[in-house]
Structure formats: C-alpha cells, structure tokens
Amino acid sequence: MLVGLIVAGGGWAAWTASQTRRVPVYRAEIVKAYPHDIDAFTQGLEFAGGELFEGTGQYGKSRLRKVQLETGAVLQEVDLPRDVFGEGITVWKDRIIQLTWQERLGLIFDKATFETTGRFRYQGEGWGLTHDESNLIMSDGTATIRFLDPETFKVVRSIRVSTPEGQPVDQLNELEYINGEILANIWNTSTIARISAKDGRILGWIDLSTIRPRRAIGSNAVLNGIAYEPTSKRLFVTGKNWSELFEIRVVPVR
Template structure:
C-alpha cells in the first residue's frame, strides 16, 4: 500500500498505441500480433510475436528484431518469442523485415515494457535550513566545487545565478533576454548549460565569468525542462515521458530513456540531478522525486517530500517544489521550490 500511495504523487502517462501499429503499411497486408492484446509487459515476462499475412502473400523470409537484436524465429520463421531481461522500460518496438514476392517490407509493433518491481518508498529528515531568495522562481539547481548555481524562470525575470548557500547571497547574476524563460541547468567541463522553455534552444556560458559563448538547438524535442550530467553526457527532460541523452560535443539529442515503474510511464519530470549514479527527478506540481536508473529508465525509488512546502513562508507567489542539488564533495542533498525562502538540507530514509 505504501508504494501505491506514494506513486499517486506522480503523473502517470499511459500512452495509447495501436495493436495493429502499422498504419503506414496497411496496404502490405502484413501486421504483427503479440500474445497480449494490450501489448503491455513487465520485465521478466515472455513476449511472443507472430506475423499476420492477411493477403496471403508468398513469403520468402522474415527476420524479427527487438532493440536492435535479432530474435530467433520459430514456426517456419513466422513467429518469435523472447524474454524481457536487461532491456529498457518504456514504449519499445518489435520490428520485422519481410521479403515477399520480390519486395522487402518493414513493419513494426509497439509494446509497453514496465518494471517488475514497485519503487522503494522514501521519506526525509531535515538536517539544516538555509535562506533562499523568495523572488527566485527556481528551475535548476546544482553544485560545482562546493558553490551553488541556480537558474530561475519567468519571462522578463529569468536569470543565471551563483549563490552563497550559507547566507543566500547572490554572488553573481545575469538576466536572460526577455524572450527567454529560463529552465534547468548543469555544469560540465567548465561550461554552464542552461535550458529555455519554449524557445527551442539552450544557452552556453563560461563558468568563471558567465559570458555567453553559444546556443544549441533541441532538435527532436520541443521544450526544455530539466538538465543534469554524469560527467560525460547530458540528460534533458522535456515534459514528456522521455529523458533525452545529449552528445557532449554537439549537444544533439541522440537517444533517450523512458522512466517507468511497475504501473506505467511517468511524464512531466522536471528538475534533474545526478546523484551517485542515478537521476533524481521531481514531477512538476507534485511533491515527489523519482530515483531513476539512467541505463534502463526504471524508477527504482520515490521520495515523498510532502510537508516541506508548509515549512517556508506562505505568500501569494509561493509555488511548487522544484530544485534538487547534490554536493558530491560532502554527500549532502538539498531541495527547494519556486519562490521558496528556504533551501533544505535533507537526509533520505526508507519508509
């Protein structure tokens, strides 16, 4: 029951898809059929996929693939079965290459892969409290060499900041142009990367002096939400069920994970933070933080931060939880929110 209750903190995105899934290939007469009508599976379960040949074409050969791996065929090459082990969760595609009557046909079918375990439920203890600018609409928060950096949002008041954690003093600040709505940030190789919301581009700065040195396009996604890095690659959320993985040189969105637990996929993942090999992500307008495996997308844990918002000064502009910062030098975690006048140092404990 604990896990079910804590999962209510998250907005689940149960994405619809067609069981036929070959809308652009209907004229071919071929489609893929799975053993489960809903095409929803959990890790560890077996998937059986068969080729349906509604036009009774003469088939020379069929090859089945899942996540780029060729599957062993059976039933005279007309079907395949495989076990969902060590695969990514999310909406994944089964592919089939069909050679029939002198032509090659390529068809796909989408299945939803979920975790076979409920996330571990966590709560928090407050270790310390620090002052925070109440006017800061916090979008991104990150430590670098024990110094706190912050991105704030809202059109006309978005900014990039360097902040003294102990006092709340803003040590350096630049304002974004009015057409930008600031979002998440991360620091890698002495560069600050800051997202904008709907402007379709991210901003790049020198770490030392906040000099803007360039921009980068989002390519495949439409919006910018959260940003973090693992020391090599950048991870970007966009409000959908995807967390994009960016090339560190070109900043192109090359691939993605789709965070999911045992009940479904999660969307609206906002602020991201890299913590001891995992991605911590809060869900926009919720009081929970997901702990995500960056390789598989599995949501391994959920932290319940309910009650924290009530511990800050209540005022008209007070908004939701947003802002996660981990200091790897001290192994301490900090959280805040939009227009909160406090940053909380917290200890995460299992329920």
C-alpha cells in the same frame, strides 16, 4: 550510493497502490534550512566545485546566478533575454548550460564570467538538465529523458521512464544525476522519482510532503530544485519562490 526517492504530497494520491507496490518509498527529514531568495522562480539547482548555481524562470525575470549557500546571497548573476523563459541548468567543465522552456534554445555561459559563449537548438520543450560522466541529461515534461553529446548537443540515446508495471511517468522536471541514478522532481507535486539512468526504471519515490518553507509566493510555488554536493555527500532541495533551501536526509518508509 544515495538511497531514497520522493513521493509528493498532492501528487502522491495520484499514484495507486498497484503502481507503487514493488517500488520503495522514502521520506525526507530536514537536516538544516538555509535562506533562499523568495523571488527566485527556481528552475535549476546544482553544486559544482563547491559552488552553488541556480537558474530561474519566467519571462522578463529569468536569470543565472551563483549563490552563497549559508546566507542565500547572490554572488554573481546575469539576466537572460526577456523573451525567453529560463529552465534547468547544469555545469559541464568550464561552461554552464541553461535550457529555455518553449523557445527550443539552449544557452551556454562561461562558468567564471557568466558571459554568453554560445547557443544551441533542440526539439520539444526544455525542462530539467543534469549530466553524468559523458553526456548532458535532459527532461522535456514527457516520460522521455534524452542524453545529449555535450559538445554537439546531438541526442546520443534516450530512455522512457516507467513504473515496474510499465506505466509511463511524465511531468519529469528538474533533474540531478547521482551514482547511476537520476533524481527528478515530478512537476506540481512534492515527489521526487529515483530513476535508473540505464533503462528508465523507477527505483523509488521520495515523499517531500513534510518539507515546507516558512513562506512561499504564488500558486506555482511547488517543490523544484535538487542539488547534490558530492564531496560532503549532502542533498539539497528547494522550490519556486520558497524562502528556504533545505539540506535533507532520505530515509526508507517501507
């Protein structure tokens, strides 16, 4: 079981001592750095079957791609329509599902060919996407995480993410599901939250403030992208327009 959670650099100051008093805090150590396309505005990151997939954003630049971990080379890629802003992705069986930001539109791709095979609609904005054994798991920038049926895309249930004191935690962005927990980037911070997939309780914070790329482009070049490789049990993170993707180790601070 993964132990650890993130606490962001700039964002950490916003969390008071009372808000984190009963929540474990962890830090991240770099195990290895890999090349990452600095032009990729990373919105979604996921391993599936040993392959690394990435979704990128921005109007006119949004893409879905398969990437070689060791070199950062793009092995396969498809452009999204120019009038949508790509967001989180997840791989469900033989399909890749990608959200869009404000268009309320989900796109479905064939995993092997990257051909578009369907579309679906949802309420609110699309931010992060992952899945457990039964459902897709979606964030929309609020403190609410929704669980969707992967065939009908109807909401099955939802959880409200909050601290032990009951304070809601919003700005939940890119997601990764690991062993009953949801890891979530907190937008515009260097913090990842560990969230109970059962009831939305914050289980810990992971501070990634020491994880920095050699180069980054733009004011939005913040941490965004979490991927877990289940066979090797390795955890990876990157950011928007970062020059590296990092394998990390999570260790307790207190």
